[in-house]
Amino acid sequence: MQPDDLTQAIAPRLGSRCLGVEPFPGTAGRVRFDRSAALDLFRIVHDDLGFHHLAMVGGIDWVRHREVFYVLWSDPAKQYVLLSTEVPAEDPHVESATPVWPSANWHERETWELVGITFDHHPDLRRLLTPDGYAFHPLLRSFKIHEPEDLEVKSRDV
Amino acid sequence: MGHLTATPAGTAHPAAPAGASAVPDAAVPFLEIEVLRAKQFIPAAKEALTSMIAEQGQSKLIRPVFNWAGRNSLFPLHWGLACCAIEFAAAFGARWDAERFGVLPRSSPRQSDLLIVNGTVTWKVAHKLITLYEQMPEPKWVIAMGNCATGGGPFRTAYSVVPGVDKLVPVDVYIAGCPPRPEALLDGILHLEQLIRERKE
Numbered sequence: 001m002q003p004d005d006l007t008q009a010i011a012p013r014l015g016s017r018c019l020g021v022e023p024f025p026g027t028a029g030r031v032r033f034d035r036s037a038a039l040d041l042f043r044i045v046h047d048d049l050g051f052h053h054l055a056m057v058g059g060i061d062w063v064r065h066r067e068v069f070y071v072l073w074s075d076p077a078k079q080y081v082l083l084s085t086e087v088p089a090e091d092p093h094v095e096s097a098t099p100v101w102p103s104a105n106w107h108e109r110e111t112w113e114l115v116g117i118t119f120d121h122h123p124d125l126r127r128l129l130t131p132d133g134y135a136f137h138p139l140l141r142s143f144k145i146h147e148p149e150d151l152e153v154k155s156r157d158v
Numbered sequence: 159m160g161h162l163t164a165t166p167a168g169t170a171h172p173a174a175p176a177g178a179s180a181v182p183d184a185a186v187p188f189l190e191i192e193v194l195r196a197k198q199f200i201p202a203a204k205e206a207l208t209s210m211i212a213e214q215g216q217s218k219l220i221r222p223v224f225n226w227a228g229r230n231s232l233f234p235l236h237w238g239l240a241c242c243a244i245e246f247a248a249a250f251g252a253r254w255d256a257e258r259f260g261v262l263p264r265s266s267p268r269q270s271d272l273l274i275v276n277g278t279v280t281w282k283v284a285h286k287l288i289t290l291y292e293q294m295p296e297p298k299w300v301i302a303m304g305n306c307a308t309g310g311g312p313f314r315t316a317y318s319v320v321p322g323v324d325k326l327v328p329v330d331v332y333i334a335g336c337p338p339r340p341e342a343l344l345d346g347i348l349h350l351e352q353l354i355r356e357r358k359e
Contacts, residue, residue: 130318131285
């Protein structure tokens with residue numbers, strides 16, 4: 001599968017909400033999409049293109065905006081595909097992928113916890129790696145290295 | 159038999175043969191029980207114990223016995239956190255054989271009296287560590303093994319790491335190293351035994 005195939009399969013159904021498909025080394029391509037099209041795109045990629053395995057969900061803090069990306073694997077095609085969307089830093093939320101890939105659950109919990117991107121309609125958006133009540137999203141660039149004593153105070157009510 | 163005749167306890171009975179049923183003097187000093195024959199030991203020990211309890215009270219006699227038993231059977235909790243747990247495991251293997259010091263890992267905190275924190279403690283696991291510590295029966299001791307447990311190690315400023323397990327539980331012995339070798343762990347355990355021996359009730 002090539003980027004052109006992805007464009008033919010996705011662009012007519014998403015319209016302007018598909019922001020482009022570009023080649024990406026080692027994958028079938030990288031699909032950039034508007035976050036309002038998230039669930040539609042997930043269904044197309046999962047049901048029509050056969051990418052049944054969600055390998056990874058991640059987030060990147062680009063300071064002015066944040067990026068959410070999904071890495072998917074198709075067993076019949078033996079190929080990866082990347083989906084990527086940008087969310088504004090002041091309103092970082094995107095639709096959850098758990099209705100399509102249940103394995104997105106913990107990936108999205110981790111992404112929310114570390115990069116602070118909220119996943120709407122997520123069944124169980126709790127912290128995964130840090131204790132409940134932890135006050136930070138530590139992989140944000142605005143996160144400063146705290147003195148250990150600060151962290152201790154913040155986490156004491158756990 | 160040679161050592162018997164050479165001691166003061168033996169000189170009280172210079173002719174005591176091996177099969178003699180003679181009971182030694184009741185005034186045999188308690189410290190000399192090591193040189194008594196087996197048949198002489200029980201009455202002598204009984205007499206010495208009775209007189210000591212009568213003179214000093216029960217607790218003064220029993221506490222050193224418990225102290226001696228406790229420090230020679232330190233049972234650590236079998237709880238591995240990070241790479242120090244590999245060295246912890248090696249210390250109980252054939253080469254270092256920590257069991258010769260009476261140190262035997264137990265799988266339940268209720269059977270342990272030593273908590274060896276072997277690895278990086280994160281805030282996520284912190285309250286579980288406190289729970290395990292509180293489940294251990296008194297008297298109990300804690301060894302912070304390795305740099306991470308001692309002071310956070312290389313992750314001291316990380317967002318998720320407790321900078322030293324002494325922020326959570328009282329620590330008796332710190333072992334430096336990243337990770338410390340099994341010899342260092344054994345040294346720490348022997349040091350803890352020394353601390354227990356010197357402990358004042």
